[in-house]
Amino acid sequence: MTPHAPTQGSTIIRVCTGSGCAMNGSLEVADAFEAAIAQAGANDSVRVVRTGCHGMCGSGPIVTVAPDGVFYPKVTLDRVTRIVERLVADGGYVSEFLFRPAEDAEPIVHYADVPFNAAQRRIVLRRCGVVDPEDIDDALALGAYDGLRKALETLDPDSLIEQVKASGLRGRGGAGFLTGQKWRFTRDASGEVKYVICNADEGDPGAFMDRSVIESDPHSVLEGMAIAAYAIGAHEGYVYVRAEYPLAVKRLRIAIAQAEEKGFLGEDILGSGFCFEVKVREGAGAFVCGEETALIASIEGKRGMPKVRPPFPATSGLWGKPTCINNVETLANIAWIVVEGAEAYASIGTGDSKGTKVFALTGKVRYSGLVEVPMGMTVRDLVYGIGGGCAEGRDCKAVQIGGPSGGCLPFELLDTLIEYEALTEVGAIVGSGGMVVVDHETCMVDFARYFLTFTQEESCGKCIPCRIGTKRMLEIVTRITEGEGQEGDIEKLEKLARDVKNASLCGLGQTAPNPMLTTIHYFREEYEEHIRSRYCRAGACTALSHYVIDAGLCKGCAVCKKHCPVGAIWGELKQPHTISAERCIKCGACVEHCPFNAIKRV
Amino acid sequence: MTDQCTCGDAHTTSKVDLTPIEPVLERYADDPGGLIPVLQETQKLYGYLPKEALRAIAGVRCIPFSSVYGVATFYSQFHLRQRGDKVVRVCHGTACHVLGAPEVTRAVVEELGIKIGETTEDLAFTLESVACVGCCGLAPVMLVDGQTYGQLDIVEARRIAATLREEVAAERGAASSLANEGDPA
Numbered sequence: 188m189t190p191h192a193p194t195q196g197s198t199i200i201r202v203c204t205g206s207g208c209a210m211n212g213s214l215e216v217a218d219a220f221e222a223a224i225a226q227a228g229a230n231d232s233v234r235v236v237r238t239g240c241h242g243m244c245g246s247g248p249i250v251t252v253a254p255d256g257v258f259y260p261k262v263t264l265d266r267v268t269r270i271v272e273r274l275v276a277d278g279g280y281v282s283e284f285l286f287r288p289a290e291d292a293e294p295i296v297h298y299a300d301v302p303f304n305a306a307q308r309r310i311v312l313r314r315c316g317v318v319d320p321e322d323i324d325d326a327l328a329l330g331a332y333d334g335l336r337k338a339l340e341t342l343d344p345d346s347l348i349e350q351v352k353a354s355g356l357r358g359r360g361g362a363g364f365l366t367g368q369k370w371r372f373t374r375d376a377s378g379e380v381k382y383v384i385c386n387a388d389e390g391d392p393g394a395f396m397d398r399s400v401i402e403s404d405p406h407s408v409l410e411g412m413a414i415a416a417y418a419i420g421a422h423e424g425y426v427y428v429r430a431e432y433p434l435a436v437k438r439l440r441i442a443i444a445q446a447e448e449k450g451f452l453g454e455d456i457l458g459s460g461f462c463f464e465v466k467v468r469e470g471a472g473a474f475v476c477g478e479e480t481a482l483i484a485s486i487e488g489k490r491g492m493p494k495v496r497p498p499f500p501a502t503s504g505l506w507g508k509p510t511c512i513n514n515v516e517t518l519a520n521i522a523w524i525v526v527e528g529a530e531a532y533a534s535i536g537t538g539d540s541k542g543t544k545v546f547a548l549t550g551k552v553r554y555s556g557l558v559e560v561p562m563g564m565t566v567r568d569l570v571y572g573i574g575g576g577c578a579e580g581r582d583c584k585a586v587q588i589g590g591p592s593g594g595c596l597p598f599e600l601l602d603t604l605i606e607y608e609a610l611t612e613v614g615a616i617v618g619s620g621g622m623v624v625v626d627h628e629t630c631m632v633d634f635a636r637y638f639l640t641f642t643q644e645e646s647c648g649k650c651i652p653c654r655i656g657t658k659r660m661l662e663i664v665t666r667i668t669e670g671e672g673q674e675g676d677i678e679k680l681e682k683l684a685r686d687v688k689n690a691s692l693c694g695l696g697q698t699a700p701n702p703m704l705t706t707i708h709y710f711r712e713e714y715e716e717h718i719r720s721r722y723c724r725a726g727a728c729t730a731l732s733h734y735v736i737d738a739g740l741c742k743g744c745a746v747c748k749k750h751c752p753v754g755a756i757w758g759e760l761k762q763p764h765t766i767s768a769e770r771c772i773k774c775g776a777c778v779e780h781c782p783f784n785a786i787k788r789v
Numbered sequence: 790m791t792d793q794c795t796c797g798d799a800h801t802t803s804k805v806d807l808t809p810i811e812p813v814l815e816r817y818a819d820d821p822g823g824l825i826p827v828l829q830e831t832q833k834l835y836g837y838l839p840k841e842a843l844r845a846i847a848g849v850r851c852i853p854f855s856s857v858y859g860v861a862t863f864y865s866q867f868h869l870r871q872r873g874d875k876v877v878r879v880c881h882g883t884a885c886h887v888l889g890a891p892e893v894t895r896a897v898v899e900e901l902g903i904k905i906g907e908t909t910e911d912l913a914f915t916l917e918s919v920a921c922v923g924c925c926g927l928a929p930v931m932l933v934d935g936q937t938y939g940q941l942d943i944v945e946a947r948r949i950a951a952t953l954r955e956e957v958a959a960e961r962g963a964a965s966s967l968a969n970e971g972d973p974a
Contacts, residue, residue: 207926210937244926393883395923430829430866431922433935471825471864474920488824489856490863506821549884549925556926587883623883637886641920647863775892779943 198233198274200224202262203249203316205240205402206434212264213248219264220250223271233274236325239403239438241316242557243303249316251298252280258298260286288575303554306573308535308561310543311396311519315403315557320438323406323445331406332451334522338414339459342525347418348374351521353529355541360386360477360514361592361618362694363607369511372501373419376509383416383424383463384505384512386482390429390474391590392641393621396545397515399557401428401435404519405442409465411518413452414525416463419511423464427482430469439467474645478693479504479512481647492649493693516545516620536562540606540617548574550623551583560605567601570624581626585709589618591638592698594705595631614705616698630727631710632717636664638702642695653696656687664703669730672718677707726788729773733789738763740785747777747786805839814849824850824860828867837868873908873915874960875953877901877933882921884928889942893929894918896943900950913957 202208202217220235241249246260250270257280259270266284273279285294286301295301309315318325326332338347352367373381385408389397401408412424428436443465446452454462468486475481476491483505485491504510520542524532533541540562546569549555553575560569566586570576577583585595594615596603603609607617625634643657660683663676684700691697707714716722723731736747736756743761755771758764766777766786778786813830817823824846831842838861847854861867879885879894898904901914908915924930927939931946938949 206924206937207939210924210927210939244924247926389923390920392881392886392921393925394921395925398923431919468822469826469829470866471829472866473864485825486822488822488860490859547925549928550887555884590883621883623887625887629887634887637883641881645920775895775943779896 197231198278199236199253200233200271200274201236201238201251201253201317203239203241203247204237205244205247205316205399207240207244208247208249211247211261213262215264216248216250216262216267219267220271223268224275227271227275229271229275233271236319237321238316238318239320240399240557242312242399243301243554244557245555246286251316255280256298257296258286258301259284302575303556303558303573306564306568307559308543309559310523310532310535311400311407311516311545312403312557312559313523314407315399318404320403320405321441323442323449326404326406327449330526331404332410332446332522334525335410335413335417335451336457338417338525339457339461344374344418344420347414347525350529351418351524354524354532355529355536355539356517356520356524356532357540357607358514359516359520359544359620361589361616363617366513366517369501369513370415370418372499373421373509373511376502378509380423380506380508381419381421382505382508382510383412383419383421384479384482384486384510385412385424385426385515385518386477386479386512387426387428387432387435387515388470388477388482389432389515389619390477390645391592391619391621393549393587393590393623394547394619396547396557396620398429398432398435400515400519400545401432402438405435405439406446407519407522408439408515409442409446409452411513411521412465413456413463414521415511415513415518417461419509421511422462423466425466425468425486425505427468427470427476427486430471436467436469443467473647474641475647475693475695478695481693482512483510490647492647493695495692514619537604537606539608544605544617544620546620546622548622548624550587551578551581551626551628552576552624553578562606564605565602566596566605566622569605569622570601574624577624577626583624584626584629585624585631587615587623587625587634587702588621589616589701590621591642592616592694592701593618593621594701595634595709596705597709600709614701614708616701628725628727630668630723630725631706631713632664632723633668633725633727635703635706636661636668639664639699642699646695646699650690650692650696652687652690653692653699656683656691657696657699659683660687660700660703667714667717668723668728670717670721670728672714674718676718677711677714681707732773733768734766734771734773734775734777734786735789736764736766737785737787740783742783742785744782746780746782750776750780752776805835805841807841807845809834810842810845814846818849824852824857825864828857828861832867837871840869870908871912873912874957875913875933876915876917877931877950877953878917878919878922879905880920880922880924880928880930880932881918882923882925882928882930884925885921885930888928890929892943893931893941893946896946897931897950900947901954913961914953 224233248262250259250262273281287294348370356366357363387397473491476485478493480494481491500510543559545559587595639661643661646653648654684704726732741763748756755767817827843857847857881890903916905918929941931938
């Protein structure tokens with residue numbers, strides 16, 4: 188299947204209505220396209236499809252035109268009429284609205300040729316940005332539920348599990364456990380009643396692939412769940428989705444209703460006698476519920492606190508019954524594996540890391556968004572090849588992979604392969620796939636403090652190492668960023684980190700020290716500078732920085748003086764001004780108001 | 790001595806009409822895991838979880854009040870106090886943090902005159918921070934009710950906050966003048 192190919196033989200204008208593009212006005216753009224098409228009298232030959240997210244959220248609203256796959260980024264209302272006029276006149280495109288990698292570069296006409304897309308390999312995101320997520324027929328035209336049909340008609344559960352095992356697919360939620368193995372354990376567990384749960388409690392800050400998949404192609408997830416249910420012998424499933432994702436919840440409910448109506452969910456699916464019902468449970472805002480035993484507790488209506496494993500959910504999960512919990516991205520792979528075969532999937536990737544992985548590439552990178560790449564690509568190829576490198580031509584300082592459970596890779600290690608084992612070796616993890624690029628403006632100590640603040644707040648409080656250990660670590664690292672660091676703090680942090688890792692009950696605590704440990708490992712000199720010289724080279728730690736006025740840029744307009752709340756700025760009119768470091772409270776009001784950008788924090 | 794609990798409920802002395810939650814309780818009566826959806830729907834009805842409602846839920850579902858309270862205080866989605874007409878949520882996801890969420894937060898805090906987690910006295914605004922809203926491509930991001938504002942800087946954040954204040958003032962002005970019109974006196 189080629190993305191952006193025609194689904195019904197006519198010309199299709201696809202307008203992205205994912206959260207990012209919608210915020211930039213794509214809903215109005217879609218309406219305007221429909222109006223312009225009607226005005227041009229082209230209703231019979233051109234239609235508008237409102238799709239989910241493409242991933243290129245920084246370039247929205249995004250529009251593609253099938254069958255040629257012409258790509259227009261940042262489409263505003265005033266561009267709509269010209270695009271339609273040209274399309275209706277001779278099927279051509281308006282070259283001045285096309286994507287340009289740089290201002291003076293030649294425009295790139297086709298979606299598939301844009302560097303951001305060219306190196307991607309889309310399996311999970313195969314229909315994202317292509318189909319209308321609220322119209323099952325659109326998804327069906329591009330192969331939705333073919334995998335379920337094939338599984339029910341040609342495979343028995345055991346050979347299905349063997350297929351998934353042979354594909355080498357590993358859980359994409361973070362832990363990377365073999366999916367087929369998990370299915371096998373659940374199938375073999377004794378008990379009549381079993382459950383399938385889709386973990387859509389995407390809590391890692393900086394990761395949004397699960398949200399995008401559900402918002403853009405909910406049927407791929409439902410199909411994966413139905414296949415999993417058939418494999419393990421379950422008749423009931425839950426999607427546990429974050430309440431912070433209202434659009435995902437809405438589209439999921441629509442998709443379930445449509446799939447039930449068409450007979451892909453519910454009683455006697457596709458005449459096979461197999462029944463499977465899916466319910467949606469909205470999470471209530473607790474990061475720890477991404478952990479499977481905590482998630483189960485939450486579905487049971489309790490506080491979402493993890494339990495000691497074993498017993499694993501595969502033998503005793505929801506209501507004490509065998510339960511298979513898979514992540515959204517994992518499930519979205521399943522139907523592709525069934526249709527294309529395990530070998531096709533296993534041929535992508537490397538040794539123990541098969542297939543593709545979706546990353547949320549964000550931070551100080553030129554093109555941010557969702558990217559799906561084959562395992563085994565280097566981090567550098569992803570950040571520079573697809574993401575276009577650091578914004579504003581700067582050098583990237585580090586790449587944080589795996590969110591609050593992951594680690595920071597320094598620039599020198601960007602040639603590390605994207606694989607479960609390779610990344611673990613250097614202290615990071617594939618994790619859920621957050622990838623945040625930072626440049627010299629980010630202080631690594633402050634960055635570690637940021638992640639610890641998050642995990643400390645989200646610690647459920649059940650086990651002591653996590654509850655108190657993260658708190659103590661946060662106190663120490665905070666005092667370092669505030670210029671109160673003491674000799675021996677780094678060693679104390681390292682020891683505490685080891686204890687928290689070893690003694691915590693669940694993954695949250697066991698991985699919470701990772702961002703800090705990797706920043707100490709790779710950027711130890713920054714910690715030492717904070718402690719010994721009270722110096723923050725990034726100028727990010729407020730207590731360690733001060734404001735200066737660049738006499739060369741200052742025109743002496745006195746705007747800063749007027750806005751300084753404590754009278755810390757003086758100088759004659761039309762003469763360069765100065766800031767008193769003693770009086771300054773570092774509120775930043777002067778920087779904000781200076782019309783000449785003459786004030787810097789150093 | 791009365792046997793009534795008086796911990797931290799000085800602000801909820803008024804009687805709360807509990808009839809709206811009856812159908813909700815009915816709907817989830819047979820769902821053993823229904824407590825969280827019941828609390829979610831209750832909060833939708835009242836804007837927060839009034840103590841009287843929590844007591845009623847505990848009674849009808851035959852579980853201790855302490856369990857209901859435990860669940861309600863565990864999840865960040867639930868609120869035990871009344872909240873502002875407009876809820877401003879500044880995202881503190883990683884991408885937002887790297888691209889200036891702390892500065893944006895400071896600007897909004899100053900503009901609205903409340904800290905993170907607080908509600909203005911006139912119940913116009915509640916300010917919150919959220920871990921990640923999943924719009925990292927548009928960082929830094931702020932949510933106001935359903936509306937997302939992205940690629941913010943200090944100036945833009947201040948402008949939005951100021952506009953919101955005007956909007957609330959205008960809405961309230963309209964509401965009160967409407968009320969006055971309907972008043973024959």
